[in-house]
Amino acid sequence: MNMSALRYGLRQGFLSLRRNLWLAAVTAGIIAISLAILGGFLLLAVNVGQMLRTIETNLEIAVFLEEGVDPAAISRQLTEHALVQGYVFVPKEQGLVEFAQTLGDPAFLAGMEGENNPLPDLFRVRANDAQSVAALAAAIRAFPGVETADYGEELVGRLISVTYWLNRLLLGMSGLLALGAVFLIVTTIRLSVVARQDEVGVMKYLGASNSFIRFPFLLEGVVIGWTGTLVATIALGLGYERLATSLQQEALTFFIRPVTDPAMILPIFGGLLLLGTLMGGIGSIVSVRKFLRV
Amino acid sequence: MRGELTLIELKRVSKSYNNCAQPAVANLSLQVNRGEFVFLVGPSGAGKSTLIKLVFREQTPSSGQITFEGRDLSRLKQKELLRHRRRIGMVFQDYRLLKQKTVYENVAFALEVIGRPAKEIRRKVPAALAEVGLTGKEKAFPAELSGGEQQRVGIARAIVKDPLIVLADEPTGNLDRNNALQLMELFETINRSGTTVIIATHAWDLVDRMKKRVVAMENGCLIRDEQRGSYGNEHVST
Known part of the structure; x- marks a missing residue:
């Protein structure tokens, strides 16, 4: 893609976002909620894992x-x-x-x-x-x-079993939420495509490549997904930091010590950012696909 | 020599749509040379628009073969298909201009979408607008123009990328006779510069007046192919 195509894609993508600002904001909001829940589950899982390890180590x-x-x-x-x-x-x-x-x-x-x-x-x-x-x-x-x-193997076994099923349940729920968010992105981008359907049709007749047509919509989806994820990670990060600080101050017991190791926490936030961006991108590609068949 | 002259060749081409028992194009063979001016005439449903779609490769034939510059259109890969379409200027009855863009932007769009550099766009767009007689209307929006002017924008958009051929599907269908005549003269000027022109039309009086090659169709079949021809009696049935 050359510079003029890139400029066109950027201009159209941001124009579309501005035109559908409210819908884009709602979509980003729902992505933020679903990813914040997913991130919360992951943080919980990491912490429960650490708690189990602490218990086992001190057995x-x-x-x-x-x-x-x-x-x-x-x-x-x-x-x-x-x-x-x-x-x-x-x-x-x-x-x-x-x-x-x-x-x-x-x-x-x-x-x-x-x-x-x-x-x-x-x-x-x-x-x-x-x-x-x-x-x-x-x-x-x-x-x-x-x-x-x-x-106390029975207690540990029960804890592991409960954690195992809890993790799966929470992951399943997060997956459903993420799927819902992708559908929402598909709908949002499809509205953009429909609003620009004439333009897309003309572009095909003028010999535009699929990637040229797709780029502004992809950009729109990725920006929505990324914004939602950014909101989710910031909110989750701040919330978790506050919770971790308060738990550390309380010093409840030796085994309820929140995970603060960046090597364990940062991959979760990085993964969420990647996931949100991917959700936006995939949603866009799905939305545009049908309109590219000319 | 013959091969070099030939731009488009259809060999026993048929096209049927799924929901229709009667083929839109039936066993049609046709050859169009470089630099020719061809009118496609015939009643509604004769298959003229389908023929244009087949040449543009918007549709593929159910049977038979279409070659463009000797290349089988059915076998084009995605990149070759884009290259093929970029060498064709399409003109539509309903103009298909983008109403939120100015005249200049509409024409420039044809070059933007195929990734031409800004310098080339700045050079070619005013030249194309001058060729269709719209210098001074660059900043106007389509809604501010007459039907004839809008179609001129459509033609400028088609020729700005220096196509090998202009395919026009009922380009004067929404225009009064005077505007239609002016547009036909414009197509003739374009053709004189070496661009092949194929126009599907119902404008029988203009066809008769211009004395160009006429390919007449009915029920998907070629029924007449005349150099310096006339519309004939086909318009009676429309």
């Missing part, structure tokens, strides 16, 4: 010993095991004290001291990494004298 395996087993033998095996990062021995007396603190009512455990203590001795074991927790727990269960080794 401890509670190793309950059988009655009368020598803790030193277990301790030796734990020391030698390659997947063990560290461990703490909790004798049953200390276990009872901790249990009483958890319940908040020491009187409830009256009469359970000494011989009557129902709790077993236990080790709290930490694995080298989150991925090794399950394997290490299985290995420890096979140690002689170990009654069970538990790290």
Whole structure:
């Protein structure tokens, strides 16, 4: 495309935008809403993922010993095991004290001291990494004298499962919203095409190439898509920054710490910008296609 | 020599539309040489407009072959098709001017859309407007012009890109006799400069007066092809 064609395309594209300003604004608004929701879902997914990883990383395996087993033998095996990062021995007396603190009512455990203590001795074991927790727990269960080794796998499993389905649901909803936005772009651009139908027809008779005819409409769609996405990313970025700052200040718990690493956040915003621009472009191409058949 | 002279050749061309049992063009063979002036005459529905569309390659034949400068039009690739259309100047009965553009812009548009440089546009548009007698009307909008003037803009737009051929479909259909006569004279001037001209028309009196080649059609068939011909009796049935 040469300079005069480019100039023509730019002029016509922006003229069309000005002519359909309100419709273009509404379309950009809907794109902004759908992409902000999609971006919100993605940010949520990133944060839930990080939360799960934090939980998994901090998982401890509670190793309950059988009655009368020598803790030193277990301790030796734990020391030698390659997947063990560290461990703490909790004798049953200390276990009872901790249990009483958890319940908040020491009187409830009256009469359970000494011989009557129902709790077993236990080790709290930490694995080298989150991925090794399950394997290490299985290995420890096979140690002689170990009654069970538990790290809350049911809870983690349920969390992973809920997150999995939640992610899919949210992605599906975002996809539908994005599709709706594309249809809206198609409608908006089609109105522009219809408004300039005579011109398009004349252009074909004058020997204009399809790309020449398509360019102003493509530009219009891309500008609408890009504007919508820009609004979405700015709003989402500001909102997320405020939320992240307030959560960090609250310091709720160690695992609800919002993701602020630019390497994880920026690809989401970059992807949204690309997606919005693509939506605009694809919508335009679909709209114009029918009118190019002369 | 014959091959070099021939610009358009139709060999047993038929064209049927899906929704019509009767073919719009039936087994038509025709040859048009470079620099010829040809009237296509015949009643409405005779197939004149379809023939023009076939030459422009807006339509492709259902059977038979059309060559333009020796190239089979059915086999043109997208780029070749654009090149083909850029060598044809089209003139329509309803002018097809863009009402939001001035006379100058309408003519310049023909060069803009094929990517000609601004310098060339500035040089050629005034020359084309001068050729059709519209110097001084550059800034007028189509709505401010008479029908004859609007058609002159249409002709200027067709010739500004120096086409090999001008195809005109009922160019005087919306004009009074005086304007129609002036336009025909303009087409004759264009033809004298070497451009081939094919005009589909019902203006029997002008055809008779101009004594050019006449190709008469009826029901999609060629029924008469005469050098220095006349409209004949076909107008009686329109």
